Amino acid sequence: MKRKPFIAGNWKMYKNASEAVTLVQTIKAAAHTVSDVTIVICPPFTALGVVSKILTDTAIQLGAQNMYSAPEGAFTGEISPTMLKDVGCRYVILGHSERRQYFKEDDILIHEKVKTALKYSLVPIVCLGETLAEREAKKHFDIVKTQFDECLARLEKDDMAKVVIAYEPVWAIGTGKTATPDQAEQMHSYIRRLLNERYSQEVGNRIPILYGGSVKPDNTKSLMEKPNIDGALVGGASLKAESFAQIIIEAQQTHEAGINS
Ligand code: PGA
Numbered sequence: 001m002k003r004k005p006f007i008a009g010n011w012k013m014y015k016n017a018s019e020a021v022t023l024v025q026t027i028k029a030a031a032h033t034v035s036d037v038t039i040v041i042c043p044p045f046t047a048l049g050v051v052s053k054i055l056t057d058t059a060i061q062l063g064a065q066n067m068y069s070a071p072e073g074a075f076t077g078e079i080s081p082t083m084l085k086d087v088g089c090r091y092v093i094l095g096h097s098e099r100r101q102y103f104k105e106d107d108i109l110i111h112e113k114v115k116t117a118l119k120y121s122l123v124p125i126v127c128l129g130e131t132l133a134e135r136e137a138k139k140h141f142d143i144v145k146t147q148f149d150e151c152l153a154r155l156e157k158d159d160m161a162k163v164v165i166a167y168e169p170v171w172a173i174g175t176g177k178t179a180t181p182d183q184a185e186q187m188h189s190y191i192r193r194l195l196n197e198r199y200s201q202e203v204g205n206r207i208p209i210l211y212g213g214s215v216k217p218d219n220t221k222s223l224m225e226k227p228n229i230d231g232a233l234v235g236g237a238s239l240k241a242e243s244f245a246q247i248i249i250e251a252q253q254t255h256e257a258g259i260n261s
Contacts, residue, residue, distance in 0.1 A: 002258050005224065005251040006164065006208045006231030008040040008125060009238025010065060010093060011047075020047035023241055024054050030245030031060065037252050038208075038231070040091050040125075041238075045079055052088035063091030063125065066099060069112035071120065081120035092117050093233070095127045095151055097170045107150030114151060118159045125164045125233065126151055127212070128191070132171035140169075141190055148191065153198050160199050165191060165209045166233040172213025174235060181222045181229070184211045188228035217246035224254040 015023060020043050031039060042063040043051050052062050068078035084092060094117065095110040110126070117124040128147040130140040144167070152163065167187050169179050179187075188209045196204035211223050212233035223229050231251060237243040 002227070002255060003206070003208055003230045004036065004038055005255045006038040006040070006210060007244075007248050007251050008042060008063060008091070008093075008166075008210065008231070008233045009244050010096070010212075010233055010235050011041070011043045011239060012065070012098070012235060013044055014239055015043060015047055017047045017050050020044075021050050021054065023239070024051045026241035027244055028054065028058055028060065030241055031248050032058075034248050034252050035059070036255060037248050039248055042091070042093055048084070048087045048089065055088070061090045062088050063093060064089050065093050065096070067092050067094070067113060067117065067122075069109065069116045071116070081116055081122050084122060085120060089122060091123045091125055091164070093125045093127065093166075095147075097127060097129055097168060097173060101170070107147055110151045111154065114155070114163070115159075118155070118162060123162055123164060125166055125210070127166045127168050127233070129168040129170050129173075129213075135169065135171065140187070144187060144191065145194065148194050149198075153194075157199055157203060160195075161203050161206055163207060165207060166212050167191060167209060168212035168233060174214070176214050178214045178216075178219050178223075179211070181219075181226050184223060185226035185228055188226065192228050215247065217243055217250055220247045220250035221254050224251050225258070 040061045040063045042065050064084045094113045099105040114124045128144050130143040134143045208230040210231045210233045211229050215232040215234045216237045
């Protein structure tokens with residue numbers, strides 16, 4: 001049986017607090033009939049507090065887009081895992097390609113962040129993915145394997161079992177270019193194989209692997225039909241309640257059709 005679908009919205013650096021309130025209220029209303037999808041919303045830090053309050057009586061979970069690898073300290077401008085927990089976060093996106101590209105985060109730092117998140121009971125959504133040049137040079141599997149090994153593979157098995165992985169080819173993020181369902185599935189099954197080999201079949205079977213990169217309502221079904229694609233990390237289309245809700249509904253329907261077929 002397929003894993004429970006998992007849809008996360010990454011709002012990036014969009015929406016001030018009042019815009020966030022309007023958006024999350026509309027998402028909440030639109031998704032209230034959905035029971036079989038894990039839904040996570042990741043607003044900017046400044047909107048976490050207000051969004052958290054609106055989500056208290058719902059099954060929708062709160063996530064952050066980044067955090068630092070220490071619980072507290074003299075780290076001007078950073079946010080700690082305990083602060084995220086305090087405001088109601090259960091998830092945190094780590095290693096997003098925009099963090100790697102614009103803020104020079106490397107696999108070593110990301111690994112530290114992943115370990116700290118787990119230590120403070122946050123679920124890390126760890127992003128892996130190759131650039132266009134790396135894919136054209138046919139290095140995409142090697143790149144993702146290195147990212148996997150450096151960011152994750154030294155975790156204890158119990159910790160690893162709690163992680164969520166997002167495969168996000170950099171060339172598909174915000175470009176309107178989605179990986180084809182077959183391209184995405186190939187990489188997802190490769191990551192699943194790494195999990196099986198490095199950890200165990202049980203860990204491999206359990207971990208949700210999300211696809212990210214120009215996911216929209218009209219490509220959700222064809223992606224989610226693939227056996228190793230468990231959900232999506234959605235950027236642009238999560239900024240509009242209608243498209244985000246439609247992605248969630250597509251994910252639920254595709255899952256139900258898979259169970260019943
Ligand atoms: P996109 O972003 O859906 O706008 O391509 C995905 C992401 O960056 O997580």
